[in-house]
Amino acid sequence: MFEESKVINKEAFFVYVNSKGEVSPHHIAKFVHKDDYFQGYSIDKRSYRTFRKDRVLEMFDDKSQLPPLVSTSHDGETFNSKLLNDSKNKVAKVSKIEICFTGFNKEEKDRLTELAKNNGLDVKSGVTSKLYFLCCGENAGPRKIELANGKGVFLITSEQFEHFIETGEILQESFELGQQKELVEPMDEKIKALHENAASTFNIVRSLQRSNALIAHFSDGYAAGWRFAVSKVYKEALDIKLTKSVFEGHQYDTWTQGASYSFHRGDTFYSSKLGYTDWAEFLKLEDAVVLQVKFECFAGYETIATLDGKFTGSFIPDNLITSKELTELPILIESQSYDAGTLTIEVFRPSIEREKIKLMETLVMDQNEFIALLQTGCYWKKDKGSKPIRADLFAK
Secondary structure, three states, rough: OOHHOOEEEEEEEEEEEOOOOEEEEEEEEEEEEEEEEEEEEEEOOOEEEEEHHHHEEEEEEEEEHHHOOOEEEOOOHHHHHHHHHHOOOOOHOOOOOEEEEEEEEEEEEEHHHHHHHHHEEEEEEOOOOOOOOOOOOOOOOHHHHHHHHHHOOOEHHHHHHHHHHHOOOOOOOEOOOOOOOOOOOOHHHHHHHHHHHHHHHHHOOOOOHHOOOOOOEEEEEEEEOOOEEEEEHHOOOOOOEEEEEEEEEEEEEEEEEEEEOOOOOOEEEEOHHHHOOOOHHHHOOOOOEEEEEEEEOOOEEEEEEEEEEEEEEEEEEHHHEEEEEEEEEEEEEHHHEOOOEEEEEEEEEEOOOOOOEEEEEEEOHHHHHHHHHHHHHHEEEEOOOOOEEEEEEEOO
């Protein structure tokens, strides 16, 4: 059963049964809860997930107590019948639910806003302490997401929102940056193409940041030449993605580099590959160092100003001589700034006996600086009131 007293420092450890009767253990951070639901950042799934309080089977004090089980033996049918009959619409009975939509193009945002208003929800333009939902599209800014989580706001996708409107239930599906559905309303293909061309001209700041020059190349599964052993599984955190490109009508896949770095809580890096393969030998190394992310806020682009309306006039795409006449074209123009995010990093070294590691210091830096630390083993030590000093973790 759900026990709020078991939630310590916004962390929760519990066993949960989903709507299919599947039982699984969970460890979440950034815990928030309202009415019948709670949400948090899943350490294992690396995404935000939403849960029903009445589907929690047992809660624990720490991760060591979590059973390593995945089972479908629980009577999910009986559990669900009670859920649907007793508490399906409890959240919907809140006197006034406030919701904010962010990261959507204008047509989708207008559609979702109308749906919300037609169902009695109060649509807000920003994050407030009374906000119930922050509904996020693929362009949602990381700072806005962090702000909402800090105020106890639920993060949901448009699919979760529409399911909530229809059933009163919040789907358990994970929320990840980058989720967005296609436009539902049909649109004339020529107008749609023109609209997309105009939108790409004025509102694609993020895509312009992708480059074919990668900050890391991987050899034998690790970033070549880096001071710390960084596995290729961290390509996504380094914003290295396989991207579809087109040249003279031919489509091909190529690796591209962005600047939306996203190292997560719990990510661990060793100064040698032995840290992954032979722990006892790793502890014997003179320069053995372990870095672990304790807290994080992702890097990315944040909207700082928005012009939202309709445009009538001449549009000249792709430097063509002939202009296109537009009438009442919905358009969203955004001014964005880059936020490097922040990380709290714990630095561990082997004990004198070389049998375990112990915490030596805690560093605070942005995501860019952390990449430089992984590459070189050095960082800028910034103490308030003092001149920054370049420090080397491996200096004798």
